[in-house]
Amino acid sequence: MTEAAAAQDLLDRRADLELIRTVVLVAGERALTERDAGLKVWSKSGGSPVTNADLAVDQLLREALLSARPDYGWLSEETADSADRLEARRIFVVDPIDGTVAYMKNKPWWCIPIAVVEDGRPVAAVIHAPALNETFEAVLGGGARLNGRPITASDTETLDDASVLADARLMEGPHWPEPWPVMRLEKRNALAYRMALVAAGAFDAAxxxxPKWDWDVCAGALIAEEAGALVSDHHGRPWRFNRADPRQASLVCSAPALHSLILKRCASIPLGL
Structure with missing residues (x-):
């Protein structure tokens, strides 16, 4: 790539970040308004809940983003997937409401994650948590921010007493060859928000x-990595996006010193994909 082309790509990514930041704030207000007006809830195939607000926010995002970038592809939890996105150099990856159960129950731990993926990797991303007034963002090579302020992953070096976002039943189960040390385990509904909290140093790992859908983890992957965290599946394989199967095998997002320690303990667990 020529120097001029690289400079143009950087300008495009910054413009994309500005676009998705602007649109996600509007989408967050729409989600709050829809909930205040009363939700209609039903179950999708597989049993997970969906609301009229999920669909309304999805439509808002799709119309606003694709009208501004008509040549970009589209991948969203609430839109039927199309193979057309595989031919696009850049695509939007969106979850209209990540953490729908928390959203329905008026809990704060839900968010709207949006990423722009270019040639298989996220290059601009925003995670907006409307109920908490928190907006995480990053552009490739430009660091990560929360509400405009730079953030960095924690410098924790040991799993003992680490703060980890994970299911306690998983971590304390009998299937581990070596039990985990005592850690402070907590849960948050939205996967994207968990990764944002690791990026901000509020937790040491998630x-x-x-397997996790791309729309749940794509934005978080860029924000976490730009904050200095490491992200992979639990066998250490790096993620790649905009593939025919839009899923990642698993999630390990952690402070840099903890990543290899977590992978070592997870090595005996087979991959789900």
């Missing part, structure tokens, strides 16, 4: 050993 672990989930089952």
């Amino acid at each position: 672990i989930a050993l089952s």
